[in-house]
Amino acid sequence: MIHRSRHLQALRTALSLFPVVAMLGARQVGKTTLAREMAKEWTEPAHHFDLQDPEDQARLSDASFVLRRLTGLVVLDEIQLRPDLFPLLRVLADRADTPARFLLLGSAAPELLRNTAESLAGRVVFHELEGLMLDELPSPMLDARWLRGGFPRSLLAPSDAASRAWRESFIRTYLERDLPQLGINLPALTLRRFWTMLAHYHAQTWNGSELARALGVSDKTVARYLDILEGTFMTWRLRPWHGNQGKREVKAPKVYLSDTGLLHSLLGIAAEHDLLAHPKCGASWEGLAVREIMHKIGAGRDEAHFWGLHSGAELDLLIERQGQRLGFEVKLTRSPKATPSMRSAQQALGLTHLYVLCHGDGPIAPLADGISALPLQSLSTLHADSAFEALLTASWR
Structure with a gap:
């Protein structure tokens, strides 16, 4: 596996400063692999939800109940499929003790992620992942x-x-x-x-x-x-x-x-x-x-x-x-x-x-x-x- 250290370091820095980090890039460009590498080195619990997986979709049928209880790193993969989660993420990001950090993976730019900028303004930083350089x-x-x-x-x-x-x-x-x-x-x-x-x-x-x-x-x-x-x-x-x-x-x-x-x-x-x-x-x-x-x-x-x-x-x-x-x-x-x-x-x-x-x-x-x-x-x-x-x-x- 090719180790993409430059992007990993960028994610580490972003997650240390913001409660929500959105890693955006084309489908199949390596976002999920990079997120899993990030989760392996996370010192707290890490949770991964693939929003294309029917089982994970079912787990998030009551997203507020599930996500409020989680601590550590929470990865939401293919976030563009659930734009309804952004208002909830704003509430979770504003908790005083910040028990969880959220890493969002998406295959669409913010302009196509409806209401992203408005819902998470000041709480999210974007990182674009390109193909292998x-x-x-x-x-x-x-x-x-x-x-x-x-x-x-x-x-x-x-x-x-x-x-x-x-x-x-x-x-x-x-x-x-x-x-x-x-x-x-x-x-x-x-x-x-x-x-x-x-x-x-x-x-x-x-x-x-x-x-x-x-x-x-x-x-x-x-x-x-x-x-x-x-x-x-x-x-x-x-x-x-x-x-x-x-x-x-x-x-x-x-x-x-x-x-x-x-x-x-x-x-x-x-x-x-x-x-x-x-x-x-x-x-x-x-x-x-x-x-x-x-x-x-x-x-x-x-x-x-x-x-x-x-x-x-x-x-x-x-x-x-x-x-x-x-x-x-x-x-x-x-x-x-x-x-x-x-x-x-x-x-x-x-x-x-x-x-x-x-x-x-x-x-x-x-x-x-x-x-x-x-x-x-x-x-x-x-x-x-x-x-x-x-x-x-x-x-x-």
């Missing part, structure tokens, strides 16, 4: 992680064929069972068609009108489809950076599928040679690299942007903290070069440094003044004396 894996697994995605059962499957079969089953179950359980009643074929079309727009700016015309629906309808996929952690948006009002900057967000394995399944990519020959290969690599760098830095989505001008200059990722700006450009190559577009972004945005995320491993290498190559595989093994790590340690942490 490169710093949680042995170094030779970069290409497997890229092809198969980060869901543990997909990534660790015995073969590419088994991995792809698991992902196809996941997509069907998500569309036919998971969404209806959330009260989202849309034809599975319609949403799969939209999801597949969105895969072809992966890493591009959102153009709802174009997708609406292709599907024969309204702009408002495709926006709702996108909100549903994002609210269940299947997609995410990277906001544009607006700085210079005198230039025609791109205003629409970029849209990414959250998992490269699901992206490849929707695109019909079965193996590595198919991926390398596919027109979306570079866009797929960009999605992986952008999420990895955000994970490494610990950048929230409010700190991460892309930048682009209608004239063509662009930057794949801009992260700003404490008055400093780091830029990241993604290139699927082992031998990147500084380009005029990079220099334009460097000058226009006043970057502290610009890194070119490339394939392979090895040390950070200078390409030009203020521009360096950063192999993606090296993110998990950077030493504290590297320029990248030193900047983060000195200024950002």
